[in-house]
Amino acid sequence: MSSLHDRLADLAEDGPDRPQPRDAWERGRRYGRRRRLQAAALSLVLLTAVGSLLGALLPALSYDVGPADAEAALRLPDRLYTPSPWLPGTDDVGEIGPLVALVGAERKTWSGSGAGVAGVSAEGDYAFLDLPGLGGALGRDQGASIALSDDGRLVAYPLTGRPEGEPTFVGVAVYDTVTGEVTSQRIPTEHGISFGGFAWAGARLWMQYGQLEQAADEEPSSSWGSEYHVYSWDLDDGIRRASGRLANRMPDVSASSGLVTWQGRRLWVFDREGASVLRDLRLDLASDAPPALNPSGTRVAVLEDPDGDPTLSDGRPYLLRAGVVPEGENVRVATARVGDRTADELWGWRDDWHVLVRDLGAHALFSVDVNTGAREPMLTLPDATESPGTVLAEDALAAPRFDAPEPPHPMDPRLRLGLIVLVVLLGGGRLVIWWRRERV
Incomplete structure (x- = not known):
């Protein structure tokens, strides 16, 4: 049995090999630095992952289109696509210039969806047209016509208003695809206007419309139009009623024949003014x-x-x-x-x-x-379109063809935001759990 003196002697002999207070302090500091480096590395990995996800999910924010060139020559695409309902509009990307075609398509927003009109430029760019005064009236059965001028620069469309509290057509408007300028003409009406069609002859717009007999409501078939007549509108002048054989028969337009x-x-066959046969x-x-x-x-x-x-x-x-x-x-x-x-x-x-x-x-x-x-394929049309369907510029029919690129398909921004929030929450939760574990 060892005595107290022996045990003290053994402890004295082992003393130099035991941790000293100064050595313990240095090891603690090194451990703290290592833990902070690990936390920083984990944070960097999470931030990189979030950044990569953002880069993959936000391509629509940098969607670019060609500048609006008034002198751009029209070309005929080999196919037209049904655009994504989340495609940007001209309010976001600006005017896209003379259009080869108009494509009716579903357009979605944060609050819902409705019928929209996408323009296709001579370069094959797509953008929804933000047409002032059109609203959501394209989905209503009151002559939701739309027309594209021969050179693709002017778009004619019905103007929406509320003569008796319900949305209906109350006039006509023309949108310039190069300048973005809109020229409109309201038509005197009590209950609203029902259009029978639009057609361009140079810079003159021909249209057919009648007056609704009663107010339009949520069931369009409960209202109808009467006294349909043909009118012409020179944008520098007012709307005039046609006469003779054109009075009640909407004309078709042939590019150079009248x-x-x-x-x-x-x-x-009439002249372009419709004055003589x-x-x-x-x-x-x-x-x-x-x-x-x-x-x-x-x-x-x-x-x-x-x-x-x-x-x-x-x-x-x-x-x-x-x-x-x-x-x-x-x-x-x-x-x-x-x-x-x-x-x-x-x-x-x-x-x-x-x-x-x-x-x-x-x-x-x-x-x-x-x-x-002999038959040759010219243009593949969209698989599905909304009212008013597909409209081609007359000059594009004779233009050279090109391989049309497919427009981008932006992700639903609500889903995009949800995924971003989910990644951030998961990453933040992982950091909290890691810190708590390291502090124990």
Whole structure:
């Protein structure tokens, strides 16, 4: 059994190897520095992760479009896309210049969704058009027409108001895609206006409208229009009512031939002002779809009903016919089938020999040579559109084609914000747990 003296001797011998107070203090400081470095590294990793997520989720904030160039030449895209409902508008990105096309599409905001109109520029850029006075009226059944001028610079649309507390059309407005300027004209009305269509002839806008018989409400079919007439509007002047054959028949517009109106087998060509008849053409068949006159006025395309009765439809596409227009003011026009070619709609002419037709099954426009019947795909249309559908600038029909880029698809900002908040909360919670663990 060791004595007290022995134990004190053993303790004295082990003394130099035991931690001294100064050594313990240094080790504590080194441990603290190491813990702070670990915390800083963890924070840096979390911040880097959040930053990477932000960079991936916020691409729409830097969405750029080409400048609005008044002299930009139109080009025909090889396809049109249904834009993302979260695509930016012109209030955000500015004017995008002369437009190749207008595409009706769903547009969403933080508070809801509705029908919008996206413009497609000559460069293939997309942006929703923030048209003052249009509001959410495109979804209502009161003639939600919209028209694009031949050169793609001017957009005509119905102006919305509340004559009796309910939103309805009360006028017409024109938006300049280069300057952003809007020219509007209100129409005297008690209950509102129902439009039958818009069409451009140069800088003159043609329209058809009638007065609503009663106030529009949430059920558009409960109101109707009467006394539909055709009017023209020179933007430097007021709206004027048309007369003669144009008084009650909305004209179609042919790029260089003037105004064209049609009824049964008769086709009348007016000057651009609609003042006088230039030609009176008598076709060899009647059609329930408007014929199309080529740019030089030397050929006409018409759709023949396959069952022979244009008053009935069995769902089959029309047979495509074309004919040469003889010289003279009052002439008969003989047409012949263009091979076995069919079409659901006529969309105009690409040049004097190639007519553009729509194939609803293929969601596309095709160019058909009326001499040989050769068919070539021209433009794939959007899979789905909202009112007023797809509208093409007349000058784009004859323009060179290009491979159109797909517009960006921004993420829903509500989902984007939710993911950011979730990452921040998870990262912050992880830091709190780590600090508490290290303090124990």
